[in-house]
Amino acid sequence: MSSERGRSRSDRPLSVVVAGGGTAGHIEPALAVADAVTRLDPDARVTALGTTRGLETDLVPERGYPLELIPPVPLPRKPGLELAKTPARLLHAVSATRSVLSSVGADVVIGFGGYVSLPAYVAAQTHLRGRRRLPIVIHEANASAGIANKVGARVADRVMAAVAGSGLDAEVVGIPVRGVIAELDRDALRAKARHYFGLDEEAPTLLVFGGSQGARRLNDAVAGAAGALGAAGIGVLHAYGPKNSIDPRSPEGAPPYRGVGYLKRMDLAYAAADLVICRSGAMTVAEVSATGLPAVYVPLPHGNGEQRLNALPVVEAGGGLLVDDADLTVDWVSREVPALLGDPDRLAAMSAAATGTGHRDAAATVARAALDLAAEFRAGAHRGRLRGAFRSPGSDARR
Known part of the structure; x- marks a missing residue:
């Protein structure tokens, strides 16, 4: 990181964080988009966010991307002790995620649902850099959206989904698949x-x-x-x-x-x-x-x-x-x-x-949206989107 510190921020490669740990259904789309990001912008840096519980500890290094681990935040669907522990776990995971976003100089976060995504959305929305919040892109792969993406969609700049009727107000783009499969x-x-x-x-x-x-x-x-x-x-x-x-x-x-x-x-x-x-x-x-x-x-x-x-x-x-x-x-x-x-x-x-x-171009569509938002953020044109679940008192709700 020392060589990076000597360069102005505008000269540094765009930094993209993908959050999609847990199951292959979350990880594979994230990696397909990571591959598309590097095809569209070979200089961009992609960092994967994950936990020790998921398959990402094997799959991400195999694909050649750095993996940063944060504490998992399970989202229980029923009342009980585990649900009562969720706020404290979330705060701990958000703090760890903010540290990752700072260390890699993140310009955009792309979330795919699961244990990793909710802390990533909260951290991006509350991570201030020059009084601006990091842009967020969400992709929902399943026919019925999970809790993390339902919450994150309230503050995301772009929301995309595999199919219509997922429960999100989303642009339908299909599921990102690996280039070797898409081609x-x-x-x-x-x-x-x-x-x-x-x-x-x-x-x-x-x-x-x-x-x-x-x-x-x-x-x-x-x-x-x-x-x-x-x-x-x-x-x-x-x-x-x-x-x-x-x-x-x-x-x-x-x-x-x-x-x-x-x-x-x-x-x-x-x-x-x-x-x-x-x-x-x-x-x-x-x-x-x-x-x-x-x-x-x-x-x-x-x-x-x-x-x-x-x-x-x-x-x-x-x-x-x-x-x-x-x-x-x-x-x-x-x-x-x-x-x-x-x-x-x-x-x-x-x-x-x-x-x-089939949607052979889904990975490129998501990657292009993220890179555009990252470039806007880097240029100072992106002011962030603050509404819904993470709005603070008296905040501006404009995009």
Whole structure:
């Protein structure tokens, strides 16, 4: 930092802080936007904000970004002791976040929801630099906005969402996905991808994945149908989760059924496939639709029905099928998957519909908004937005 102190603030690279820790559904969009920021402004510095509880401690360093850790602030939905502890925890986390914002000379904060975001929003809104508050950009990936983003949206300068009806007054831009996925040419990579995984280069290919916790139903149904799939001449690439196992029994002479614990090259997995069976987390739906792959979405049966809502826009457009968890059986897979993969016209129509719902430019849209606000802030043109939850007595509520 010593070399930075010797330069005027206007000469320093723009400093962008992304806050999206916890689950991959928060972290992956944050990292996709971080990548887009560095593509749009190679000199910009991106710092990720996280906690020790989330996957960011692994994912962020792998992508080459500095990670600053703050205390987590869980947001209990029910009254009780944990809820009573929330104000003190929030104050502690906000104080730590202010220190991070000062140390990196932040010019804008981009939040994606979760444990990390609420302290980031409060810290940015109350972090004064030259009597100006840091600008805030929010992106909501889920079909139903979480508490942190609902609160933060009251003071944010730009609010964006993956889909309409999230509960926020937001611009719909889709979900930011990695550049390697957004720019994927499946046709050009198909032969390479199938060779990489040891798949039959000509056979119609099914891709199956469900994460580590959500894979069991998918594993049982698809591996149990290996005989029927093989008899129909279908190859399978099946990511069954690092804590699980499968025992598919394919007939002699059938295309390969490749089982792997984890897919390190999702771009090649998408390129190898003609059809996907997967869960419908927001990030999964975004990536699959961005690549134009037809999909069978099987929402997790627990929670608030969010996964079903994530898949509905694609399904209603004709880009996928929605199958209840209880209905995904060996018999269903044995009957429906060969029929679908044996109908090229239907697959092509589904692929076109999925492509039409995908948002390949979402990461760049969010990144550009943040960089514009950061440049305004640096130039002194941005006065901050002070209204709603964080307004102080007698404050100016102008943007």
